[in-house]
Amino acid sequence: MPVPGIPVLDNLYPATMDMWPSEAKEFNRVWPFYENLKQGRLTTTRCKNCGHIAFPPRVICPECYSEDLEYTDLPTRVKVIAFSEETKGVPLGFEAPLIHAFIDMGPGSPVKKMLSRVVNCPVGKLKVGDELRLAVFEVPAMPVEKGRQGTIMVDRVFFAFEPVDQ
Numbered sequence: 175m176p177v178p179g180i181p182v183l184d185n186l187y188p189a190t191m192d193m194w195p196s197e198a199k200e201f202n203r204v205w206p207f208y209e210n211l212k213q214g215r216l217t218t219t220r221c222k223n224c225g226h227i228a229f230p231p232r233v234i235c236p237e238c239y240s241e242d243l244e245y246t247d248l249p250t251r252v253k254v255i256a257f258s259e260e261t262k263g264v265p266l267g268f269e270a271p272l273i274h275a276f277i278d279m280g281p282g283s284p285v286k287k288m289l290s291r292v293v294n295c296p297v298g299k300l301k302v303g304d305e306l307r308l309a310v311f312e313v314p315a316m317p318v319e320k321g322r323q324g325t326i327m328v329d330r331v332f333f334a335f336e337p338v339d340q
């Protein structure tokens with residue numbers, strides 16, 4: 175099931191309607207997070223100085239202010255603690271149902287809980303305690319100025335979770 179992105183404006187880039195992060199290296203200091211996502215890995219930053227792991231990924235440790243960070247993997251299989259299903263009036267660029275879940279990342283995870291979108295799931299199917307897995311999906315590419323190369327379109331991805339049993 176495709177996941178919709180920016181509202182349809184063929185061959186135009188509607189910057190003001192772009193709800194996805196500018197993931198390119200040129201615009202985003204946490205770009206490795208998105209490169210890892212493209213490989214199916216959910217990661218975040220770990221401070222090499224004090225060991226603190228923060229999510230979402232940071233460029234400076236919120237505990238000790240060190241900039242010496244590295245990326246570490248988070249679980250890609252999680253469990254539903256609570257969820258909501260919007261079936262009407264979802265924001266522009268999204269299709270109903272729009273499902274969000276508060277998820278348990280598991281006992282071994284440095285990040286214990288997270289709020290995430292759930293995709294590839296019909297209304298009424300999700301239950302508390304269900305197992306979900308990471309779902310990385312493409313979102314519309316964005317233009318990046320590359321000097322003499324001109325403007326190139328840079329692929330982007332984002333993540334959600336989806337039911338394990340489909």
Ligand SMILES: [Zn+2]
Pocket residue numbers: 221222223224225226235236237238239240
């Ligand atoms: Zn630190």
